[in-house]
Amino acid sequence: MTKKPVGRKRPNVWESVDLRQEQHEAKRRLILKQAALLFADRGFHETTIDQIAEALNVTKPTIYYYIESKEDLLYQVAHTALVDLNEALSRDQDAKLPAIDRLEQFFTMYGRLILSEFGVCLALVSDRSLNAQSRRKLRSLKKQFEITVRKILEEGSKDGTICVDDPKMFIFAIFGAFNWAPQWFSNTGASTPDEVTAAMFHVFRSAAAR
């Protein structure tokens, strides 16, 4: 996107543009974050664009300068959450570990996501408010996580570190337990997200070991 300056002393005419683009992107992320916070707190339908704007000390049309529509806003929040997790996974997953440890690693990251302001929206806000295409897109991203876990379970059954009778139901159970966590978890409470995540995984470790 950026052009290299040619010849000597020629200033980078795109520098300021880059700066602006960076600012633009930063502000967009700020809007997403604020929206996520409010969606998570009050729900999607109970949050108005005006409230998001007010929380950021701007006016409604400013929000619309950065987003397409309210639905688009929700989609972007959810999408960002899923993409962030995917990145974290491909960065940190250590393929050499025993399967049970990789499972723990996965759900440590998953728990961190699902208890973050962005991730909470995945669990607390229904995707019924989205159009069919966006919904499909998000579902296929979520499906990937299930497939990843499925694989880990299979490998665990080979390397002997995991033993579950019904992998499909195990997956539904563990994702369900984590996805439900935002319903009772409170950031003002005594435990941190990481503590909760660890304790929650421990329950399923008991179910996966013999």
Place this chain on the structure above:
Amino acid sequence: MTKKPVGRKRPNVWESVDLRQEQHEAKRRLILKQAALLFADRGFHETTIDQIAEALNVTKPTIYYYIESKEDLLYQVAHTALVDLNEALSRDQDAKLPAIDRLEQFFTMYGRLILSEFGVCLALVSDRSLNAQSRRKLRSLKKQFEITVRKILEEGSKDGTICVDDPKMFIFAIFGAFNWAPQWFSNTGASTPDEVTAAMFHVFRSAAAR
């Protein structure tokens, strides 16, 4: 509410009233049921009173003849679900069974509720759409179930049929897993609610046994 007829041959003047009241109550339940179905299918905000009315072949004011407001409708659906479960529990729970079996019995009934049209609303529809008082009322009813399970876990630790390291987190996990089930369960799928419930409980039986 009904007066006994006094003397001979005096007809029960309340008979027709009783009949009407029964009809009234029956129709009210029908409205709740239809509302629950639509709420579960499309979500609370995505369902209009007109749609509920149309599904019942009546008009909107007819619905309002039976309910106070849309919010009231949601509250009554959720409340009915919880009360029904409470009744089923106090009717069927067998105190003489070992704790682990009572736990299974509990979640068999809980699963049956949570996958029914009424119960699904508890899990799929956020109570954020309710006023503070209704929300408190529902939450305290739900809390009761947690307390019941807590008790069973304690008894199971005494009679030796249950062994969990962290009862609090176990409770969060198992309720979460069941509460999330409506998100993926489909009535048109291969498995029945009872089959799903049994398989789901089996996962947690593995986690609760040693």
Place this chain on the structure above:
DNA sequence: GAGATAGCCTACTCCTCAGTAAGATACATC
């Protein structure tokens, strides 16, 4: 058959809120 009342309908009101039009301001480039 004359009220009285339950049950339901047609035809509205009214408000919230997503989204927009059109213009002001700040800032960069020439």
Place this chain on the structure above:
DNA sequence: GATGTATCTTACTGAGGAGTAGGCTATCTC
């Protein structure tokens, strides 16, 4: 300084949908 463009504002529109006013009809009671 003139011009252009990104950013943001004031002041609107428009629709969807919750809820209601008022009236019609069937049924019950006397």
